[in-house]
Amino acid sequence: MSLHIATPLLASTALPAKDGQESWLKMEALQPSGSFKLRGIGYACEEYRRRGARRFLSSSGGNAGIAAAHAGRKLGVPVLVVVPETASARARELIQREGADILVHGASFQEANAHALSLLGPQDAFIHPFDDPLLYEGHATMIDEVAQAGLRPDAVVLSVGGGGLLCGVVEGLRRNGMDEVPVIAVETVGADSYAQSLARGERIELPAIASVATSLGARRVSEAAFALASRHPVQPVVVTDADAVGACLRFMDDHRVVVEPACGASLALAYQRHPALAEFRRVLFIVCGGVTATVAQLHAWGAALR
Known part of the structure; x- marks a missing residue:
């Protein structure tokens, strides 16, 4: 489903x-x-879990991060969302409401994205906000x-x-x-x-x-x-x-x-x-x-x- x-x-x-x-x-x-966002991100999360991912990393302080957090909660997979300092309090609240962990890093999406990539471990899957087939x-x-x-x-x-x-x-x-x-x-x-x-x-x-x-x-x-x-x-x-x-x-x-x-x-x-x-x-x-x-x-x- x-x-x-x-x-x-x-x-x-x-x-x-x-x-x-x-x-x-x-x-x-x-x-x-x-x-x-849930359509693509949900599909990607399901596929990455099937391939063996034990954690999802996202680099969005907006709707993509919320979708990744939601997908992780539904699939029973932990999620870490790296958000830039510009992410709104409401966005952070909605991500946390879905049970994901949040890490604030950098002044822009580019910095948050680079930091999220640096944290990837062998059992992690990176959930990009928009650039993934x-x-x-x-x-x-x-x-x-x-x-x-x-x-x-x-x-x-x-x-x-x-x-x-x-x-x-x-x-x-x-x-x-x-x-x-x-x-x-x-x-x-x-x-x-x-x-x-x-x-x-x-x-x-x-x-x-x-x-x-x-x-x-x-x-x-x-x-x-x-x-x-x-x-x-x-x-x-x-x-x-x-x-x-x-x-x-x-x-x-x-x-x-x-x-x-x-x-x-x-x-x-x-x-x-x-x-x-x-x-x-x-x-x-x-x-x-x-x-x-x-x-x-x-x-x-x-x-x-x-």
Whole structure:
């Protein structure tokens, strides 16, 4: 039995759309750990345990760390999550609530990640937040469910951080005979390493993350995600923090579900009636979720970003 659940696929009448356009929501925010991350990370943890891992090490102070902690608890495998000093108190609390140990190290994800790798022992498995083919295999199951429901979207809209979700969705499209379906990859200003990399034709590294959408805060996307754009139709779009937070607040009112700004970035395209959506009739939004932003924090951001 999988650690993730099959999530609802909802047709939304609340999201603004042009006449005749359908907006579909894959509700990954309802996963037990609160985000899509559990699909890939749960699959990877199960596979690594099968190979003999006796402990999981994660290097995320956000949704990936929470998913690894949840998976370890369900599988009965100890988990150590190395988080940077920037990890929020709420994220640390949620990781500990799942029974994992936490080690705070470094000012950024890069430092936390390097330290986690240095701690790996012979019976440990490293659970990367976004750069592991096992993650893509697990994330692809959300598109399997979409196909099983009989929906063939004309475009998929998703948010991009390190690129794990993007790689998983494209793998899912391909294995369900939807190779030609384009993906609209959304980031926020200040966390737009993917859009900048595609524009320059090479992977770039941001000097810092300057966005409230910290779950998109990979200063450099994975090589797999960058290479993907040469093999699959991918259109990058960048929105502001205000757009992302505003979409979270509207989505909360419309669908009674709280998501992070990292998720709100992709939803913002619907609320803006963004030109990138204009030519498509059936648009699938991956509501990727995220649990490190509270309702109070969203309102505070919304007020500050006006």
